[in-house]
Structures are given as structure tokens and as C-alpha cells.
Amino acid sequence: MGEVRADRGAAGQLSEAAESELLQQCEEQFARLEKLQNEIILCEPDICENHQEQSVNRLAATDAELKLWMSTEPSSLAANAEILLHAGKDEMLKLCSELEMVVSCCEAKRDKLRETKELEQKWLEEKKQVLLAANDHIERLRVEKEKYSEHNILLDTKAKIKKMKTYQEQLMESLGDILGKHVPPPQEESTASKKKKNIPLEISEDLVSLNTILEVLMDKVMNTPHDPYVTIDHTFWPPYVEMLLRYGIAVRHQENNFKIRLETFF
Amino acid sequence: MSLLKPFSKLPDLNTANILLVENEEQFQQNLADTLVEETAVTVNVRLAKSLPLPMENDESRPRIDLVVFIINLTSDKSFESAKASLKYLDPGYFLGKVCFVATNARHASVRTGCLDALRQLAALLHCPLLFAEDQSPEGATSSARRLLTILKVASGLVPNTTALYLSSLTRCTMPPDIDQPSFD
Numbered sequence: 001m002g003e004v005r006a007d008r009g010a011a012g013q014l015s016e017a018a019e020s021e022l023l024q025q026c027e028e029q030f031a032r033l034e035k036l037q038n039e040i041i042l043c044e045p046d047i048c049e050n051h052q053e054q055s056v057n058r059l060a061a062t063d064a065e066l067k068l069w070m071s072t073e074p075s076s077l078a079a080n081a082e083i084l085l086h087a088g089k090d091e092m093l094k095l096c097s098e099l100e101m102v103v104s105c106c107e108a109k110r111d112k113l114r115e116t117k118e119l120e121q122k123w124l125e126e127k128k129q130v131l132l133a134a135n136d137h138i139e140r141l142r143v144e145k146e147k148y149s150e151h152n153i154l155l156d157t158k159a160k161i162k163k164m165k166t167y168q169e170q171l172m173e174s175l176g177d178i179l180g181k182h183v184p185p186p187q188e189e190s191t192a193s194k195k196k197k198n199i200p201l202e203i204s205e206d207l208v209s210l211n212t213i214l215e216v217l218m219d220k221v222m223n224t225p226h227d228p229y230v231t232i233d234h235t236f237w238p239p240y241v242e243m244l245l246r247y248g249i250a251v252r253h254q255e256n257n258f259k260i261r262l263e264t265f266f
Numbered sequence: 267m268s269l270l271k272p273f274s275k276l277p278d279l280n281t282a283n284i285l286l287v288e289n290e291e292q293f294q295q296n297l298a299d300t301l302v303e304e305t306a307v308t309v310n311v312r313l314a315k316s317l318p319l320p321m322e323n324d325e326s327r328p329r330i331d332l333v334v335f336i337i338n339l340t341s342d343k344s345f346e347s348a349k350a351s352l353k354y355l356d357p358g359y360f361l362g363k364v365c366f367v368a369t370n371a372r373h374a375s376v377r378t379g380c381l382d383a384l385r386q387l388a389a390l391l392h393c394p395l396l397f398a399e400d401q402s403p404e405g406a407t408s409s410a411r412r413l414l415t416i417l418k419v420a421s422g423l424v425p426n427t428t429a430l431y432l433s434s435l436t437r438c439t440m441p442p443d444i445d446q447p448s449f450d
Contacts, residue, residue, distance in 0.1 A: 040273045054360055061361050065430055
């Protein structure tokens with residue numbers, strides 16, 4: 001139906017014979033076209049409003065076309081070699097120009113891709129460097145932190161120890177002052193009180209001072225915390241022991257009366 | 267009622283005739299200007315607001331090879347008018363000689379169901395549905411190029427291809443979920 005062959009535009013500088021053959025062919029095709037046209041006009045088309053029918057219509061048309069394709073034998077445009085040469089040349093030129101377009105398009109695309117690739121690579125390189133730098137920084141920070149923390153702890157502890165030492169010295173000094181001022185060594189006073197109360201008490205010569213008692217008690221607590229008790233022997237003057245017990249500075253052993261220890265102040 | 271028929275007249279040599287139907291008559295002029303710039307074949311462009319075409323120039327009118335309905339999706343009237351015009355086409359046209367072009371599909375004021383309705387229509391008629399950008403000259407050029415490809419086939423200028431064959435490949439297919447209620 002309505003076939004218009006492309007060979008009509010192929011005539012360039014053809015010989016007369018070829019030209020006449022082409023014209024002849026065109027005439028034939030046109031005559032066939034007219035005949036078909038008349039047939040179409042003559043046959044009354046059935047008007048269908050329904051879409052369903054249209055689908056059927058379409059199916060029939062497609063089917064017919066398929067059959068036509070199946071039955072068509074491939075044939076050359078014309079027998080004349082000259083015409084074939086011209087037509088082939090035209091087709092080739094057309095194809096060439098189309099392929100050239102494809103090539104240029106592909107090349108443009110390739111160049112673009114290459115450019116993109118380079119950009120991406122550059123970007124990747126930059127990112128890698130940033131990553132390296134960041135890792136470096138992290139490592140450095142970590143090391144620095146560790147070093148500084150150890151150092152700091154050391155310094156802190158040293159300062160604390162120093163402070164504690166001075167505080168202890170201070171305490172010891174004030175304790176010594178108070179004891180020296182208010183609790184003199186037992187000998188003379190004890191004899192005086194003995195005379196007043198008329199209590200026959202032997203004052204041994206090797207009685208020690210309150211300072212010494214306290215020192216013994218403290219040393220015992222510090223050195224053997226599991227066993228802080230000190231046995232009361234003859235060097236401990238009983239009034240001193242009594243005083244220590246009464247004011248809650250020392251406590252007696254629960255089972256052994258002759259043992260005392262320093263009260264737990266902490 | 268006069269039907270427009272695809273094979274009622276003899277074709278001219280190396281000529282393709284296209285009919286642009288648009289109710290608003292905005293895009294068709296631009297498109298026509300671009301279409302006639304084609305040099306390989308003679309392209310005749312006929313413009314119409316709607317079908318049927320007037321009877322008086324029936325004699326001088328060439329055979330129409332391709333009917334293009336341009337539908338502006340922002341206006342309901344555009345779609346309704348095109349739908350009404352379809353009645354005046356011979357069923358033979360629906361074998362690959364009708365094409366829909368939708369414009370303004372991305373416009374904010376497009377009614378929700380409009381595009382689906384158009385899709386459904388195109389799928390029902392087995393016609394291709396193209397989308398065009400009608401504001402810029404580039405949009406007109408690219409639409410014209412696509413229409414020319416179809417036109418050349420529809421007017422029989424491409425050897426070994428027929429309009430029916432092409433339309434079987436390019437017809438609009440309905441998305442499977444078009445009948446489902448949308449949840450958005």
C-alpha cells in the first residue's frame with residue numbers, strides 16, 4: 001500500500017538507458033499505487049467506535065503485515081548495474097556521514113569521560129591526602145595525650161606528697177609544742193602528786209614521756225595495721241595511760257587488759 | 267460528519283504531510299516553523315484547532331500522513347477537545363498515524379489525574395505519547411526532530427518500515443499500577 005520507493009532520487013548523471021529504465025519502473029509503481037488507491041476508496045470501511053474492535057483491527061493489520069513480510073522476497077531495486085552503483089553509493093555516503101556523526105559523538109563522550117576521570121582521580125588523591133593528614137593528627141594527639149597525662153599524674157602526686165609531708169611536719173611540731181608545754185616528763189610532778197596523795201608508788205627511773213608513748217602507738221598502727229596493739233609495760237606511766245584511755249585517744253584490747261591501741265580517727 | 271481518512275488521496279512525490287491539532291494554538295506554530303526546516307523531504311504542516319476539518323478546503327488538502335494532538339496538561343479543555351476530535355479520525359489512522367504530544371507535564375498546576383488519563387488514552391489507542399518542552403526553542407527543535415522521525419515512517423519514506431511496525435514498538439504502554447489507588 002502506498003509504497004514510495006527511495007530509488008527515485010538516485011538519478012544523478014545516469015546514462016539515458018538507465019534513466020529510462022528508472023522512469024519506467026517509477027511509472028509501474030505509480031500505476032500500481034493508483035490501482036491500490038482506487039481499491040481502497042471503493043471498499044467501504046466499517047466504522048468502529050469501540051476500542052475493543054480497534055484492537056482487533058490492529059491485530060488483523062499487524063497479522064497481514066507479518067504475512068506480507070514473510071512472503072516478500074528480497075529483490076534488488078533494478079537490474080541495471082549503473083543504477084545499483086548510484087543507489088549503493090548514495091546509501092554508502094549517507095551511512096558514512098551517519099557513522100561519522102556517531103564517531104564524533106562517541107569521541108566527545110569519551111573526552112568528557114576522560115576529563116571526568118581525571119577530575120575524580122585528582123579528587124581521590126586529595127581525599128587520600130586529607131585522610132593521611134587526619135590519621136597523622138589523630139596519632140599525634142593520642143601520643144601527646146598519653147604523655148601529658150602520665151606526666152601530669154606524676155607531678156600531681158609529687159605535689160600532694162610534698163603537701164602532705166609539710167602538713168605532717170606542721171602537725172608533729174604543734175603536737176610536740178602542746179606536749180612540751182602542758183605535759184612535762186613524769187618524774188618530778190609524779191613525785192609531787194605521790195607525796196600529796198600518800199600513795200606508795202614506785203616511780204621507776206625508766207618511765208618514758210607521753211611523746212614516746214604516742215610515738216610508739218602511732219608507729220605500731222602505721223607499721224602493723226593488722227595488729228595495732230601495744231603491750232603496757234613498766235615504762236608506761238599509768239596516769240598517762242589512764243588519760244589516753246579516758247579522752248578516747250587510745251582504747252584497750254577487748255580481751256587483754258594490758259594491751260592498748262590508738263583510736264581509729266579516720 | 268466527515269472522517270479524515272489516511273488513504274483517500276494519492277501521495278505526492280517525496281512529500282510528508284503532518285497535521286498539528288492543538289486547542290490553545292500556542293505551541294503548534296513554533297513546532298510548524300521548526301518542522302518545515304527539514305530539507306531531505308518536503309514537509310507540509312497543516313494546523314487545526316480541533317477536528318473535524320472544515321469542508322471547504324477539503325479538495326486542496328493533501329493526504330495527511332500523521333496527526334499530532336498537542337495537549338497542554340495544565341488545561342482540562344485541551345485534553346477534552348483532543349478527546350472529542352478523535353472521533354473524526356478514520357480507524358486506519360490508529361494503525362500508527364496518530365501521535366500525542368504532552369506539554370507542561372512538569373508544571374505545578376497539573377491536575378493529578380490528567381497525565382494518567384492521557385496515558386490511558388494513548389495506551390488504549392496504541393499511540394505513542396511524547397513529552398515536549400514548549401517554552402524554549404531547543405524544546406521545539408527536539409520535539410520537531412522526534413516528530414519528523416515518526417512522520418517519515420508514517421508517510422512511507424523509509425524503506426522496509428511501516429507506520430504499523432513502528433507504532434508497535436513505540437506505542438504508549440500503561441504502567442501496571444495505573445488502576446491502583448495511589449497512596450500519596
